[in-house]
Structures are given as C-alpha cells and as structure tokens.
Amino acid sequence: MEWLEVSTENCPVQCTLDLVGEKWTLLIIRDAANGVRRFDDFRRHIGLSEAVLSDRLRKLTAAGILRTVAYREPGSRSRNEYRLTRKGWDLWPVLVALRQWGEAYAPDPEGSVLDMRHAACEAPVRVVVECAEEHVALSPKEVSARPGPGARRRT
Template identity: 80%
Template sequence: MEWLEVSTENCTVQRTLDLVGEKWTLLILRDAFNGVRRFDDFRRHMGLSEAVLAGRLRTLVTSGILRTEPYREAGSRTRHEYRLTRKGRDLWPVLVALRQWGEAYVADPEGPILDIRHSGCGAPVRVVVECADEHVALTPVEVTALPGPGARALMPE
C-alpha cells in the first residue's frame, strides 16, 4: 500500500494537531515550560483574552497535558495553578524542535530570546531524529516510511 492509498482519518499527527496545534495552545505550553503557572500570568505575558485562555487551559487540563493545583493567597479565594503532567512534559522536544527550526529560518536578527543549554556542560540543546539502534542522526532521505499496523486503505470517492 502506497502513502496516497492510506486513509489519514486515524493519523496520530492529525490527532495531535487537533489537540495542541492551535497557536495559543503552543504558546501556553511554551510559557508553562518556562515556569508560568497562574492564569493572570499567562494572560499578562501573552496578551490573549480571558475567554481564549480559559478555553485553551480547560482543553489542556481535560486532555491530561496540564493539571491544576489549588493555591490561596491571603485575603483571596482559592485559585488554581497549572502544572505540566508527564504527558505535557513529553511535548518539550516538540517545542524545542519548533524553536530550533525558527532560529534557523525566521530568527530575530538580534538573536534568540531564550538560550537553552545543558545544565551539566553549558552546551546548546538541540533536537535530533536518530536511529534507535545505532544512535546516529538521520535526515528524511535516510528513512523509509511504511504503512503501520493502524493503516487503513483509503476508500475511493
């Protein structure tokens, strides 16, 4: 079966984008990875409306990417902070890859606003696609994509 013969209705890339592919969702995750936890801080830092932010946070919590944790400041009602779950933390390489691509192709001439480095040695961090056995970096021309066990034949129109 060739790629154009495979139905994409159950594609995991499509399912992932349905969940986190919206711009504000990715920016909320960016901020969460950089320590933002509270609703007002997200709103203030990103400048999006309360309604959009509330909706995106609700989706991220419902999907298990963020979890809420109650907190209460003196004289105020109980509110919730948003914390990344393991499922959420597993999206970190995706955001690093987007940043890496952006730095290569659409970077600000003054340089990056965030410099991500390995805490142990200080070297820059990068995302690499590698062979699981040989641990060597691969390019798209060095891999073969075959239909997987979930592939379904495309139904003729």
C-alpha cells in the same frame, strides 16, 4: 498500500494537532514549560483574551496535558495553578524543535530570545531524529516510511 491510499483519520500527527495545533495552545505549553503557572501570568505574557485562555486551559486539562493545583493567597479566594503533566512534558521536544526551526529560518536579528544549554556542560541544546538502536542522527534520506499496522485504506 501507498501513502496516498492511506486514510489519515487516525494519523498521530493529525490527532496531536487536534489537541495542540492552535497557536495559543502551543504558547501556553511553552510558557508552562518555562515556569508560568497562573492564569493572569499566562494572559499577560501571551497577550490573549480571558475567554480564549480559559477555553485552552480547560481543553489542555481535559486532555491530561496540564493539571490544576489549588493555591490561595492570603485574603483571596482559592485559585488554580496549571502545571504540565508527564504527557505535557512529552511535548517539550516538539517545542524545542519548533524553536530550533525558527532560529534557523525566522531568526530575530538581535539574536535568540531563549538561550537553551545543557546544564552540565553548557553546550547548546538541539533536537535530532536518531536511530533507536545505533543512536546516530539521521537525515530524511536515511529514513524509510511506510504504512504501519494501524494504516487503513482511504474510502
């Protein structure tokens, strides 16, 4: 079966984009990964409306990407903070890859907004595709892709 004969209804890229493919959603995940926890902080930092933020936070929580943790400031009602779950943290390499691509192809002339470095040695961090067995970086020319066991023929 050729790629164009394969149905994409169960494609993991498509399924992922159904969950996190909206711009605001990825920016919420980016901010959560960088320590933003509270509704008003997300709203101020990202600059989106309360309605859109509420909707995205609800969807991310329902999908298990964020979890809520109750907190209460003295003299105020109880509220929720939003924290990444393991499932949410597993999106972190995607954000780093998007950042890496942006730094290469849409850079700010003044330099990087976020300097990411390995805490132990201070070397810059980058995302690579590697062989699971040999642990060497691979280019697209070194990877073969073919329909897998979940591939369904297009109808």
